Amino acid sequence: MSLTPFLDLRHIEKSFRVRGKQLPAVRDVSLSIREGESLGLVGESGSGKSTLGRCAIGLTAPDAGSVRLLGEELVGRSRRDLRPIWRHMQMVFQDAGAALHPRMTVGRNVIDPLVARRLVSRREGWEIARQLLEQVGLHADQAEAFPFELSGGQQQRVMIARALAVEPKLLICDEAVSALDVSVQAQMMDLFIRLKQERNLSYLFISHNLPTVGQIADRIAVMYLGQIVEVGTTQRMFQNPYHPYSKALFASVLPIPANVSARRELRALPGEMPSPFDLPRGCPFHTRCPVAVDRCRDVRPQLRAIDVDHQVACHLA
Numbered sequence: 242m243s244l245t246p247f248l249d250l251r252h253i254e255k256s257f258r259v260r261g262k263q264l265p266a267v268r269d270v271s272l273s274i275r276e277g278e279s280l281g282l283v284g285e286s287g288s289g290k291s292t293l294g295r296c297a298i299g300l301t302a303p304d305a306g307s308v309r310l311l312g313e314e315l316v317g318r319s320r321r322d323l324r325p326i327w328r329h330m331q332m333v334f335q336d337a338g339a340a341l342h343p344r345m346t347v348g349r350n351v352i353d354p355l356v357a358r359r360l361v362s363r364r365e366g367w368e369i370a371r372q373l374l375e376q377v378g379l380h381a382d383q384a385e386a387f388p389f390e391l392s393g394g395q396q397q398r399v400m401i402a403r404a405l406a407v408e409p410k411l412l413i414c415d416e417a418v419s420a421l422d423v424s425v426q427a428q429m430m431d432l433f434i435r436l437k438q439e440r441n442l443s444y445l446f447i448s449h450n451l452p453t454v455g456q457i458a459d460r461i462a463v464m465y466l467g468q469i470v471e472v473g474t475t476q477r478m479f480q481n482p483y484h485p486y487s488k489a490l491f492a493s494v495l496p497i498p499a500n501v502s503a504r505r506e507l508r509a510l511p512g513e514m515p516s517p518f519d520l521p522r523g524c525p526f527h528t529r530c531p532v533a534v535d536r537c538r539d540v541r542p543q544l545r546a547i548d549v550d551h552q553v554a555c556h557l558a
């Protein structure tokens with residue numbers, strides 16, 4: 242695995258204007274993904290994961306910050322100028338059914354990005370579509386079907402085949418398996434892992450489901466109220482996370498006997514996530530943190546390295 246960042250996000254900020262008020266969704270986030278690496282992005286609903294993913298691929302323009310793909314700046318480019326970039330980076334969303342064109346055959350849906358850009362002829366494209374459908378575990382002949390004739394899991398596979406058609410190096414998966422039933426989820430995860438091995442694909446794998454992320458991620462970043470509070474290797478994050486929020490989050494997925502005290506800590510986490518319209522000063526987590534000190538109430542901690550491949554935004558680290 243190369244150490245060169247494939248995708249490098251620096252100081253990304255994104256707010257939305259909602260009913261006349263500013264809602265900060267992503268706050269000063271810096272992250273990088275190396276070639277062939279899978280980065281998991283986890284956190285509670287509303288913590289800003291999807292917004293960050295959309296900023297990374299250029300579907301949402303950040304208010305500030307830089308997104309570099311192999312050193313090339315993407316922020317400020319028009320959609321048209323982003324198109325060549327989308328050959329390297331594709332996104333798979335939760336609701337595949339809605340993203341497929343209902344009146345196009347599955348095969349046309351898969352190759353449309355290639356044919357539309359005149360990268361291949363329709364005849365060549367059709368053969369590519371059949372091969373891709375087989376790669377994602379469908380039958381080549383399903384190229385002739387229409388999306389409504391497929392199950393949710395099959396439609397999701399078609400979306401993945403479509404994303405793979407341009408031979409990207411990075412796939413951004415945003416809750417890509419969350420809506421599927423458990424056995425189909427397992428098949429899809431096997432597929433993602435196989436693609437990682439066979440194609441050296443990198444992933445930004447966004448999910449609130451930690452065990453799912455744990456299957457594919459080399460490193461995991463934890464988001465809370467728009468900020469990254471910790472990034473570490475998957476093993477470290479599951480076994481020994483540092484940030485009090487990560488501890489509570491990961492404790493909730495560990496088996497009870499091994500982890501009784503950590504579970505108590507999660508239950509003991511007081512309060513709700515603060516409103517994003519009224520963010521606390523200092524550390525975003527201090528209102529619920531069992532170990533907060535005065536400094537946490539006043540000064541926002543920066544993400545800093547506490548070990549190789551382990552960064553934490555906590556004054557106590």
Ligand SMILES: Nc1ncnc2c1ncn2[C@@H]1O[C@H](COP(=O)(O)OP(=O)(O)OP(=O)(O)O)[C@@H](O)[C@H]1O
Pocket residue numbers: 257258259264265266284285286287288289290291292293449517
């Ligand atoms: N287009 C938008 N307009 C207004 N507010 C938005 C928009 N997109 C996201 N938000 C808000 O930004 C915040 C972060 O949302 P985002 O979808 O990025 O979080 P998330 O962690 O992906 O959540 P989930 O896991 O529920 O998808 C939320 O408070 C959300 O309501």
